[in-house]
Amino acid sequence: MRKPYVLLLAFLPFLSFLLGPLSAAPARAADNGSWSVYPVSSAVAARPYFYLSADPGRTIEDKVVVANKTDRPLTFRLYAADAYNTARDGGFAVRSLGERMRGVGAWAKLPRDRVTVPGRGTVTVPFTLEVPEGAEPGDHPGAIVALDERVDDGGGSLALGVQRAVGARVYLQVGGPTLPALAVENVHIGHHQPLVPGLGDSTATISYTLHNTGNVTLEPKVRLTASGLFGRTLLTRDLKKIPSQLLPGQRVRLTERWADAPQLDRADVTLTASAIRTSESATVSFLAVPWPAVGTVAAVIAAGVWLLIRRRRGRPEGTRGTARPAPTDPRPKLSRTAGG
Structure with missing residues (x-):
């Protein structure tokens, strides 16, 4: 029987470079070791990305460079x-x-969709970016991608086809209100907590969705706080596992582990997400109670009450108290005579 074939588009080579924050990005090309893609250098310096801005209805012209770092020609789908x-x-x-x-x-137009780059050479390809009249204002991120259409064997027991691609980011801002x-x-x-408080570790997993509801790219920060009964502070933490950039309209599901969570308390957990000119919070509560232990105790008590009631109902009728007539005086009564 033939092994299943899966096509895996591998953008990781250039994503490892592009994932860094803009402020720390070096002015060099997106690169996977075999080829790179980058904007044509300006008259001042090299550009790490395409930073473009235009009003609706305008057209931008620019150029992208594809560089081959191998000794043989390479053909790419652009x-x-x-x-x-x-x-x-x-x-x-x-x-x-x-x-x-x-x-x-949809808006970027390339004069050709395939390009062959000689070994150790480069090819510069001009392109236009036509912003339509009805384009929404704000950020529209994208990339110019050079895809190697050859499929490499992924190896392993499952036959995986791997395609590699490298792309240069495009940060387009359309004029208008942001x-x-x-x-x-x-x-x-x-x-999750032990059956008996104090006899084991207690952990909490907090999951949430971070949603960019605006029209500009954000560099979010998230703070996690938790308070217990009477306002006691249980936790304060700036979260690290968040995207360096959250693109307009995008949402990401994230989780955070809280070790040493309370085992017997009522906790209010607040997540506060912030970026430049925006901040939003959400609070949820949970009751830290060892429910299995509580359930066991409740079951024992209920069983005891049931046995007591059954015992009383099952007592024989003769053992119950009965009313008796009032005792009579055994002594005889003496009659009195007149004058006696």
Whole structure:
């Protein structure tokens, strides 16, 4: 029987470079070791990404460079794509070839869709970006991607076909009102604790959705706080496992583990997400009670009450108290005579 064949689009080589925050990004090309893709350098310096801005109805012209770092010619499928945040960790990713595009992937026009780059050489490809009249204002991130259409054997017991791609980010801002907005949604807490408080570890897993509800790219920060009965502070923490950039309209499901969670308390957990000119909080509560132990005690008490009631109902009738007539005086009564 022939092994199943799976096509795996591997954007990780360039994503490892592109995932870093903009402020720390070096001015070099997106690179996977075999080829790289980057904007043509400006008259001042090299550009790490395409930073473009235009009003609706305007057209932008620019150039992208594809560099071959191997000794043999390489042919690539060249296309523009929209960007999004991955659901797993919020990383920056781009749509695959053939997916429906709504922004940069639909508006960027390349003169050719394939390019062959000689060994140790480069090819510069001009392109235009036509912003439609009805384009929504705000950020429209994307990328210009060079995809190697050859399929490599992924190895292993399951036959996996691997395609590699490298892309240069495009940060397009369409003129008009901008609205930074952030939301914390669907907060859920899973609590695990020992049967008897103090005899084991207690942990809580906090899951939530971080949602960019505005029209600009955000660099979010999230603070986790928890308070117990009478306002006692149980936890204060700045979360690290969040996307460096949250693109407009994107939502990411994230989790945070809370070790040494309370074992006998009522906790209010608050997540506060913030970015430039926006902040939003969400609070949920949970009762830290060893329910199995409580259930066992309740069951024992209920069983005892039931046995007591049954015992009383099952007592023989003769053992119950009965009313007796009042005793009579055994002494005879003496009659009195007149004058006696």
